[in-house]
Amino acid sequence: MRFLLVLVFCMTLSVLTAQAGEVTGEVVIESSVSGRAKNTNPNRKTTLKKYGMKNVKQATRGGEGGLPPNENVDERDFVVVYLTGEKDGAKLSTTPRTVEILQEDRRFFDHVTAMPLGSSVKxxxxxxxxxxxxxxxSSKLNVPEHRGIVTRKPDSLGKYELFCDIHPLMNAYLFVVPNDSFAVTKGGQFSIKGVPPGNYVLKAWHPRLKTKSYDVKVGDGKSSVKVTL
Incomplete structure (x- = not known):
């Protein structure tokens, strides 16, 4: 009996997997990208004064925002693409997890990190x-004077911009999405797998560009979307 239950479960899982679709696409940036954000924390001077300095060494690898020199930066690496607006009874799952943002060599890694609602950031x-x-x-993500590992848990969707009050070029973004169907682009390319068939709204977010939305229909194969920002 136990064997039969396991067999039925495996067969059901394989059918659901076979029916799941994939959303792929490319992001093209046509708009002018504004300059990188600056730390406007009114209490930052207090932090610097505590360390007896007006400023500290810049990010040693150069570039604005703790990123490589501008000519080596591909803004298409910083787009979060995600699905929402389920229709026709389609349901997207949400699986909380823990993501990691490193601080190394006076920089944040990665510049853009995404995670589902309910997740934690380390x-x-x-x-x-x-x-x-x-x-x-959100003050919940403030981490004063820390070494080692500290974990925080955002409680709402959307953008969380990050700075370091000590090192002026450190800047990064954490973006919280509503479910597991998301991707951070690489060279403008993205792939979102395991999507139940249905009609959705695909959104594309970039730290310094206007968010765009596209209707997308997902079947049991690949659905392609071209995103223009």
Whole structure:
């Protein structure tokens, strides 16, 4: 009897997997991308004064926002693409997890990180000195003078911008999405697998560009979307 139950479960799982679709696509950036954000924390001077300095060394690898020099930066690497607006009875699952944002060599890695609602973010400081994380979007993500590992849990969807009050070029973004059907682009390319068949709204978010929305129909194969920002 137990064997039959396991067999039925495996067969059901294989059918559901076979029916799941995949959304692939490309992001093209046609709009002008604004300059990188600056830390506007009114209490930042207090932090710097505590360390007896007006400023600290910049990100040693150069570039704005703790990123590589501008000519080596591909803005198409920083787009979060995700599905929402389920219709026709389609249901997207949400699986909480823990993601990691590193602080190393006076930089955040990665510049853009995405995770489903209910997840936690682990800030890991690999430098031998303090970092002081400031988030203008939620004080819950502030991490004063920390070394080692500290975990925080955002409680709402959307953007959480991150800075370091000590190191001026450190800047990154955590973006919380509603479900597991999301991807962060690489060179403008993205793939979202395991999507139940149905009609959805695909959204594309970039830290410094207007969010775009596209209707997408997902079957049991691949659905392709071209995103223009």
């Amino acid at each position: 800030f890991t400081n690999k430098d031998k000195f303090y970092h002081h994380i400031y988030c203008p979007d």
